[in-house]
Amino acid sequence: MTIYAASVVDTPGDPFAGDPAAALAQDGALLVRDGVIRARGSLAALRAAHPGEPVTRLDGGLLLPGFVDTHVHFPQIRAIGGLGMPLLDWLEQCALPEESKLADRAYARAVAAEFLDGLVASGTTTALVFGSHFAPAMDELFAAAAQRGLNITSGLVLSDRILRPELLNSPETALADSADLILRWHDRGRLRYAVTPRFSLSASDEMLDACAQLLGKGVWFTSHINENLAEIATVAGLFPGARHYLDTYGRHNLITPRSVFAHNVHPRDAELATLAEHGASVAHCPTSNCALGSGLFPLRRHVEHGIHVALGSDVGAGAGLFLPKEALQAYFIQQLLGDAGLALTPAHLLYLATRAGAQALGLDDRVGDFAVGKEFDAVWLRPADGSTLAVNLRHARDTSDALARIFALATPADVAGVWIRGQNAAGQDPR
Ligand SMILES: [Zn+2]
Numbered sequence: 001m002t003i004y005a006a007s008v009v010d011t012p013g014d015p016f017a018g019d020p021a022a023a024l025a026q027d028g029a030l031l032v033r034d035g036v037i038r039a040r041g042s043l044a045a046l047r048a049a050h051p052g053e054p055v056t057r058l059d060g061g062l063l064l065p066g067f068v069d070t071h072v073h074f075p076q077i078r079a080i081g082g083l084g085m086p087l088l089d090w091l092e093q094c095a096l097p098e099e100s101k102l103a104d105r106a107y108a109r110a111v112a113a114e115f116l117d118g119l120v121a122s123g124t125t126t127a128l129v130f131g132s133h134f135a136p137a138m139d140e141l142f143a144a145a146a147q148r149g150l151n152i153t154s155g156l157v158l159s160d161r162i163l164r165p166e167l168l169n170s171p172e173t174a175l176a177d178s179a180d181l182i183l184r185w186h187d188r189g190r191l192r193y194a195v196t197p198r199f200s201l202s203a204s205d206e207m208l209d210a211c212a213q214l215l216g217k218g219v220w221f222t223s224h225i226n227e228n229l230a231e232i233a234t235v236a237g238l239f240p241g242a243r244h245y246l247d248t249y250g251r252h253n254l255i256t257p258r259s260v261f262a263h264n265v266h267p268r269d270a271e272l273a274t275l276a277e278h279g280a281s282v283a284h285c286p287t288s289n290c291a292l293g294s295g296l297f298p299l300r301r302h303v304e305h306g307i308h309v310a311l312g313s314d315v316g317a318g319a320g321l322f323l324p325k326e327a328l329q330a331y332f333i334q335q336l337l338g339d340a341g342l343a344l345t346p347a348h349l350l351y352l353a354t355r356a357g358a359q360a361l362g363l364d365d366r367v368g369d370f371a372v373g374k375e376f377d378a379v380w381l382r383p384a385d386g387s388t389l390a391v392n393l394r395h396a397r398d399t400s401d402a403l404a405r406i407f408a409l410a411t412p413a414d415v416a417g418v419w420i421r422g423q424n425a426a427g428q429d430p431r
Helices: 043-049 087-103 105-121 135-148 171-185 205-214 229-238 245-250 269-278 286-291 299-304 323-336 346-353 355-360 388-394 399-409
Strands: 002-010 025-033 036-041 055-065 067-073 124-130 151-155 191-197 220-225 259-263 281-284 308-311 378-381 415-420 423-427
Touching: 002 043, 002 399, 025 043, 036 043, 055 388, 055 399, 055 415, 067 259, 067 281, 067 308, 067 323, 067 355, 087 105, 087 229, 105 124, 105 135, 105 415, 124 220, 124 355, 124 415, 135 151, 135 171, 135 191, 151 220, 171 191, 171 205, 191 205, 220 245, 229 245, 245 259, 245 269, 269 299, 281 355, 286 323, 299 308, 299 323, 308 323, 308 346, 308 355, 323 346, 323 399, 346 355, 346 399, 388 399
Parallel strands: 002 055, 067 124, 124 151, 151 191, 191 220, 220 259, 259 281, 281 308
Antiparallel strands: 002 025, 025 036, 055 378, 378 415, 415 423
């Protein structure tokens, strides 16, 4: 058992549902036993109630729930930074040539390690990971994630047209390989499986039907939608009978409470209504949307329709794995939208980077905040003495203001410690 003495901040409430400030909570200490939070409160209260328990002091900075990334591509960790292209050109020139290399299992093993170590170093402890087109590469990812104790939901990426030939599978092979992977990895420790057609642009009705056959075993579903206008027009041409992009998935019953759709930058109202009706979530990927010039995410319309929105880094189109950077970019985008935007507070940003993701992934009974009974997944952001962030934290008026300065200034260099189910996974030895 350990008492962590820290500036503990989380969002037990939903800032989109009421007063954002009321969604935020701060305490001075957490009592953790066997990786689970057993008590929270002031340091004095926890010490009095549990005398003799060791105290780990995390002085300075903030201790936050481990970040939750709901859209990130593991095969693209070596392909970040391809600037100056819209989506379809970027896929062709940057992403897909790199993804083809994961046919080599040793290459995939190295990439999986770099990817997962990158997540941990960025304070991300839970992620919905867009997988590889190759089943052995998925075995490597799942094995490496199990070794690190991370909460990873992922699956084999399925496509049967338009992409480079080595990335294509028949619906029959897709079914067989996915079923094998589900047997081996789904619900094993903190791992879960997600059925993952790349997007309906590269997945025929037959392939989407195979995807539907794989659901119903408690597995998750994820794909892309409405990211870019050229993509949307191409999908419309490929599915002349579909009412809109979402309908290409809906016709195969792929819109469920266990479905997470990435982007949705250009939705129609009918699509928003359908997403809400089926309880599906949307992964908003702000730096990717800006880098590819995809558009400004209509967060207000999503919230007004009652759709659950979380954050994704969308590496490699996104500009890195650090979720606070995505939260800051989400804030910028809403500012640029003016009256159509939704002004985000520090409580919104923390919620989007943590608990909103846990809710989108159905893991909010286990992670996403520091409620008693939840698993201790945490990131300690503590800037170097004398850094601009340290100066700003020293002058913060209150918790909300301190968070604002964290989101404005923090980088992965400020990650001083990461805990995965109570295990210290990265960073300095706490003082
Ligand atoms: Zn993506």
